[in-house]
Amino acid sequence: MDSLRLPGPCPSRSDTLVVLLPGAYSRPPEFVEAGFPQALRERGSNADVLIVDSHLGYFTDGSALRRLREEVVLPARAQGYRRVWLVGISLGGFGALGYAVRHGSEIDGVLALAPYLGPRRLTQEMAAAGGPRAWRAAGLDTSAPDASDELDRELWRTFSGPVGGQPPLPPVHLGYGLDDRFAGAHRRFAELLPPERVRTAPGGHDWPAWRALWGDWLGQDLLAGARCAAAPAA
Numbered sequence: 001m002d003s004l005r006l007p008g009p010c011p012s013r014s015d016t017l018v019v020l021l022p023g024a025y026s027r028p029p030e031f032v033e034a035g036f037p038q039a040l041r042e043r044g045s046n047a048d049v050l051i052v053d054s055h056l057g058y059f060t061d062g063s064a065l066r067r068l069r070e071e072v073v074l075p076a077r078a079q080g081y082r083r084v085w086l087v088g089i090s091l092g093g094f095g096a097l098g099y100a101v102r103h104g105s106e107i108d109g110v111l112a113l114a115p116y117l118g119p120r121r122l123t124q125e126m127a128a129a130g131g132p133r134a135w136r137a138a139g140l141d142t143s144a145p146d147a148s149d150e151l152d153r154e155l156w157r158t159f160s161g162p163v164g165g166q167p168p169l170p171p172v173h174l175g176y177g178l179d180d181r182f183a184g185a186h187r188r189f190a191e192l193l194p195p196e197r198v199r200t201a202p203g204g205h206d207w208p209a210w211r212a213l214w215g216d217w218l219g220q221d222l223l224a225g226a227r228c229a230a231a232p233a234a
Helices: 029-033 036-042 056-060 064-078 091-106 120-129 132-137 150-159 183-190 207-218
Strands: 003-006 016-021 048-052 083-089 109-113 172-177 198-201
Touching: 003 029, 016 064, 016 091, 029 036, 029 048, 036 048, 036 207, 048 064, 056 064, 056 091, 064 083, 064 091, 083 091, 091 109, 091 150, 109 207, 120 132, 120 150, 120 183, 132 150, 172 183, 172 207, 198 207
Parallel strands: 016 048, 016 083, 083 109, 109 172, 172 198
Antiparallel strands: 003 048
C-alpha cells in the first residue's frame, strides 16, 4: 500500500502511530489539505501519522484488511510503536471497523468518521427486524451472505452481540454529520456503542463535517499520552 508518512516532532519517532484511511475516491494528500495532521500538532501530540492509500480496489478484490495488517499494522509494531490507532473516513472507516472486528488485539483504538456500513438492503433488513440486536437475536445475521457483504454482516453481528460473548474489541469511536446520506445507518450503529464515544456535527458526507468531528475527537486528548521513543543506539 502506498503511504504518506508524516513524522511528529520527536527526534527519532513517537511511540504512537495514527493511521489515516481515506474514503473510496479520496487520496492521502486530501487529509493534509483538510488540516488533519496540522490539527493533531496544534493539540501538542507527539504521535506520528501515516496516511495509507487504502483505495477502493483493495476492498473490491478482498485484500484490504490483509494488506493493512501485513503492510502497515504489523510492521509498525515491529518498529516498536506501542500504540496504533486507525482513523478512517467513509470506506476507510469501514476498513478500520473491519480491522477492529478481525484483528482487534493488534490495535489500540478506532475512530470511524461517517463510515460506510453496508448496502441499503442490509440496513433495511435490520430496521425491519427491529434494530441490529433484534436482527442478530433472530438469527438473520447469518442469512446466506454473499461475497459483497460478508464483512458488513460480520461487523454488525460482532457489535450487536452480547457483551462477553466475543473477543474484546478495542475502543471504537464514531462521528458523523447529521445530514450525512448514511446518517440513518450511523444512528443504528451508534446504539451499539457507549454514548460517550459517539459525536455528531452539522453537515453532510464531506470534509467540513469530518474536520469538525476530528477536532472534537482530538479535544478528548486520547492521543495526549504519546511519547518520544528512545533513539536507536549508534
